[in-house]
Amino acid sequence: MGAREDLLAIPDEFLRHGRVGQAALVFMDFLDAPKRWWSGYGDLPVGGFTWQGLGDLVSISPIDTSYSISVKKVTFELAATSEMLSLALAAKSRVRDRAVTISLQLFAMEDVAVGQDDIQRGQPIGSPFSLFNGTMQKMPWSASGPDERTIRLECVGLFFRRNAAPLGRWTDTDQKARYPGDRGLERLPIYANDYETRWRG
Structure with a gap:
């Protein structure tokens, strides 16, 4: 019913x-x-x-x-x-x-x-x-x-x-779904907020 x-x-x-x-x-x-x-x-x-x-x-x-x-x-x-x-x-x-x-x-x-x-x-x-x-x-x-x-x-x-393409975001989760084991975007979140890299010479 x-x-x-x-x-x-x-x-x-x-x-x-x-x-x-x-x-x-x-x-x-x-x-x-x-x-x-x-x-x-x-x-x-x-x-x-x-x-x-x-x-x-x-x-x-x-x-x-x-x-x-x-x-x-x-x-x-x-x-x-x-x-x-x-x-x-x-x-x-x-x-x-x-x-x-x-x-x-x-x-x-x-x-x-x-x-x-x-x-x-x-x-x-x-x-x-x-x-x-x-x-x-x-x-x-x-x-x-x-x-x-x-x-x-x-x-x-x-x-x-509903308007997003499947796996269309540049995130670690989507990247691993596209290419299992790929670690290319693993550190992306730490660069989101004014991250500064210091290089040692």
Whole structure:
């Protein structure tokens, strides 16, 4: 059943009474440790999966839900748990270019009797709606004290590089993809910011 049909299957009198809430469901395909979590508390069984409730441990930047093709980014602010810190430190191999999806799930805000059926408070209504599909990129982190750490996860949509030629950038990664083992651009990043070479005579 598609999203439209799933919405039409929700009783109209339920949608009209205004007691409908929503929450985000997020899937992050970390290498060796994929995560499914939602913006509430406790475990939530939806769509054949169990989503871990992280509450306010993770926040999501605003998402553009227009119908036009967009390359806008989404950024997560993550709790600085030991697991997330280890992922940040290994971001290049375990995070970068891995899939991320954000969906919206409707909920009943209180017990409602609809026809012959009773809808319980907190019960998911319908199937999740896809809001964002993309890939995870950089996972920068910073520390301003022994107990104050900030972790961010930057994500881009699937159309982010739609105008770029395949392997069209002069980076070490692209060069190795073109010519495995080539180290010609390996030191390129250190020359990007006013690097000065000193020659000894």
